[in-house]
Amino acid sequence: MTGRAGSESYERAGWGTYLLLALFTMVSVFPLLWTAVAASRTSGRLAESPPPFWFGRNLARNLSVAWDEGAMGEALANTAVVAGSVAAGTVLFSTLAGFAFARLRFRFRGPLLLLVGATMLIPPQLGVVPLYLLIARLGWTDRLQAVVLPSLVSAFGVFYMRQHLLRALPPELLEAARMDGAGTLRVVWHLVLPAARPAMAVLGMLSFVAAWNDFFWPVLALTQTGSPTVQVALTGLGRGYVPDTSVVMAGALLGTLPLLVVLALFGRQIVGGVMRGAVKG
Amino acid sequence: MSSGTAELVARALPLTGPGAPGRPGAARRERLGRLRSRAAPYVLIAPFFLLFGAFGLFPLAATAWTSLFRVELTAPEAREWVGAHNYARLLTDEFFWNALANTVLIGVLATVPQLLLALGAAHLLDARLRGRLFFRVAALAPYATSVAAATLVFALFYGRDQGMVNWAVGLVGLDPVDWQNGPWASKCAVASIVIWRWTGYNALIYLAAMQTIPPELYEAAALDGASRWRRFWHVTLPGLRPALAFTGLVSVIGAVQLFGEPLLFSSGAGASGGADHQYQTLGLYLYEQGWVNLHLGRAAAIAWAMLLLLVVLFGVVRLVRGKGVRR
Numbered sequence: 021m022t023g024r025a026g027s028e029s030y031e032r033a034g035w036g037t038y039l040l041l042a043l044f045t046m047v048s049v050f051p052l053l054w055t056a057v058a059a060s061r062t063s064g065r066l067a068e069s070p071p072p073f074w075f076g077r078n079l080a081r082n083l084s085v086a087w088d089e090g091a092m093g094e095a096l097a098n099t100a101v102v103a104g105s106v107a108a109g110t111v112l113f114s115t116l117a118g119f120a121f122a123r124l125r126f127r128f129r130g131p132l133l134l135l136v137g138a139t140m141l142i143p144p145q146l147g148v149v150p151l152y153l154l155i156a157r158l159g160w161t162d163r164l165q166a167v168v169l170p171s172l173v174s175a176f177g178v179f180y181m182r183q184h185l186l187r188a189l190p191p192e193l194l195e196a197a198r199m200d201g202a203g204t205l206r207v208v209w210h211l212v213l214p215a216a217r218p219a220m221a222v223l224g225m226l227s228f229v230a231a232w233n234d235f236f237w238p239v240l241a242l243t244q245t246g247s248p249t250v251q252v253a254l255t256g257l258g259r260g261y262v263p264d265t266s267v268v269m270a271g272a273l274l275g276t277l278p279l280l281v282v283l284a285l286f287g288r289q290i291v292g293g294v295m296r297g298a299v300k301g
Numbered sequence: 302m303s304s305g306t307a308e309l310v311a312r313a314l315p316l317t318g319p320g321a322p323g324r325p326g327a328a329r330r331e332r333l334g335r336l337r338s339r340a341a342p343y344v345l346i347a348p349f350f351l352l353f354g355a356f357g358l359f360p361l362a363a364t365a366w367t368s369l370f371r372v373e374l375t376a377p378e379a380r381e382w383v384g385a386h387n388y389a390r391l392l393t394d395e396f397f398w399n400a401l402a403n404t405v406l407i408g409v410l411a412t413v414p415q416l417l418l419a420l421g422a423a424h425l426l427d428a429r430l431r432g433r434l435f436f437r438v439a440a441l442a443p444y445a446t447s448v449a450a451a452t453l454v455f456a457l458f459y460g461r462d463q464g465m466v467n468w469a470v471g472l473v474g475l476d477p478v479d480w481q482n483g484p485w486a487s488k489c490a491v492a493s494i495v496i497w498r499w500t501g502y503n504a505l506i507y508l509a510a511m512q513t514i515p516p517e518l519y520e521a522a523a524l525d526g527a528s529r530w531r532r533f534w535h536v537t538l539p540g541l542r543p544a545l546a547f548t549g550l551v552s553v554i555g556a557v558q559l560f561g562e563p564l565l566f567s568s569g570a571g572a573s574g575g576a577d578h579q580y581q582t583l584g585l586y587l588y589e590q591g592w593v594n595l596h597l598g599r600a601a602a603i604a605w606a607m608l609l610l611l612v613v614l615f616g617v618v619r620l621v622r623g624k625g626v627r628r
Contacts, residue, residue: 033428041425045439048501052442054465055454069463117349126342132350139357141550145558145584146608147360149367149591149601153377154360170356178349204341233447235561236584240592251561254449258456258565265457272450279445287438294441294502295509 052276058269059083066265082270086257090267091244092274095253099232100278102168102249106231107224109172115220118181119212123194133182140175145236155241162246167238171231177223184219185212222293225286232279250275368601375595387602397603399578400586401610403488407563407582408556410492416548418500420541423507424533437508440501448498448561455494456566481567484579491580494562495555503548510544511537557611560584583607 060079061072087093120126121133151170152161160166189212197207213220238249244256254275257268283290368387370380391397426436443451458465459480467477480490514536522532538545559582563574572589574581581589583603591600 033425033430037425037428037430041430041436044422044425045436047497048439048442051451051454051458051497052446054458055450058454058457066457067463070468071457071463071465113349113352116345120342120345124342124345126339129342132346135358136353139353139361141554142361142608143554143558143611144357144361145560146604147357147364148587149360149372149597149604150363151356151360152374152591153363153367153372153597154355156377169352173349173353173357175353175357204345208345229445233445235448236558239561239564240588251447251449254447254453255565258449258453259571268453269457272453276446276450279447280442283438283441283445287441288434290441291434291437291505294444294505 052280055269055273055276059266059273061266063265063267066269078266079270082264082266083274085264085267086271086274090257090271091248091253092250092257092271095248095250096274096278098164098247099250099275102164102171103228103231105168106171107228109168110174110177110227111220111224113172114174114177114181114223115212115216116208117178119185119189119208119216121178122182122185123189123191136175136178140179144170144173148237148240151237152240161241162243164247166241167234167249170237171227171234174227177227180223181216181219185216188215188219222289222296225282225290226293228282229279229290364601364604368598368605370598372597372601373595374591374597377597380598383598387599388605390599391602391606396578396581396586397606400574400581400583401606403574403578403580404557404559404582404584404610407488407492407495407559407580408553410488411495411559412549412552412556414492415496415500416503416545416552418496419503419507419548422500422504423511424537426504426508427511437505440504442501443498444502446498448494449565451498452494452562452565455490455497459490459566482576482579484577487566487575487580491559491562491566494566495559499552499555503552506548507541507544510541514540553614554611557607557614558584560588564588583610 056079057072057075058066059082061076062078065072065076121129155161155166193211194207197211202210233251234249235251238252239255242248242252244252248256254268254271257271369382369384371383371386372380422440426433426440430436459467461467461477461479461481464480466480470477478486480486518536518540519532522536527535563580563582563585564572566580567575572581572585572593574585583606587600587603587607590596590603
């Protein structure tokens, strides 16, 4: 990212700015904090007014009920598999295709790239009915591959890697390797992958978050009682599968915590990724 | 890895590389290598395009075809040609028009405040700050929260008798609002979930664009005696044009597909989007027709209508921009 010198602004922040930012941060974080408060109470207490503002003593009980009856334990394992596979696959395929589009000459390169770009504007949701019929014909309903494979198609990923490699992989370097008789496989292994690594990390994290939180398609393709992802299990909880408000909130907490941990650990990279995704490199 | 190291690797390649000159059979290998390298790009893009064709392009193309059949979810193999019947039914279906109106209204209620708030937040984040990273990461916490988790907690906030929002409304001395059933109140409540989830994300995109604006422009404007507000209006906003277009596009596409928030906003209503369908969106209506009432053909027709809505919206935007004064 080509930030300003030290990405510093022309204004030094005054106390008013800090006050407004504190407010903004409060609003951003409060619903998550309160999810934990509600998960530590009882349904009876949540039905009273005013609502509780501090933690109760029922967190462990609610978490274990959500884990067992609400299928959250199984759902978390499923989601980890799905999000991990989607992130790994998206990174690999996008890097290979992105490299080809960035630095190799071949017939139909332009039209193919245009085709990928055009589908970025069409919401993938529009294809859900034929996609469902396809999955049903393959016998994949309620199977995890039903949500993994369609998610590997990331036009954004291909464009993102292409943009990055146009900057990070000088053509002279490839020329030199070619002159020295290196095959494509070696070029990919020794030059492309190292050059792509930072962008691969960012794309991997963004794909992981998106796959973890993916909602529409998993709700269609998977069932509560089959092999639910976290979002499908939460939908079941929220629609009265376990009619206990505090347990529902415990489920929501379980489903959100792993990503919040990821955000806390890799905050800098994720922020950088979101900011870089929009800026034309 | 720096490019210097890469160069070293590239230099080191011939030591072990095939087809290095000076060995027997080099010419043949050279030819083979050329053939290989001609096929190489296609091999590299093949994995992506195979998946893209099967799970991306094919379903999109087949949606129109499927919408011309009567297909039941329980027996997807038994399809019956009905021509335009699914579309004709939609046009006379009050719930379809209701869902279309709700989608547009909730879309406006969610998108406009979201982008304006994001602009304000980005401006705050663009100042010279202590703890910059903390504020930026905190702004992304809602983005890391799933639709389901966010909607479940907001549904509690908006509870009529014991929710925090009505408790706060009561403190001010106003009457409680029926956030679940009021036609406007429920739309605002659903929109607020979208606003909460995406404001921080959009703010970071604007922030990234703000940081590419050359500081000389601000200095020049300041020398000319432009006020803070005028600098924002005449320097910052023009620099944000691409980012504004991008976030606008993504937000509109998201608004047309709104599904999770209205599905989970009230536990009892399920896919009807409120007792009176007051916040049933097109996405939710598609789900109800296809996966609750099992009419997949009709669901495909609704999907097609969603695409049409997007095309119309973008057409309107283009017209407005074409008519607008270009600075």
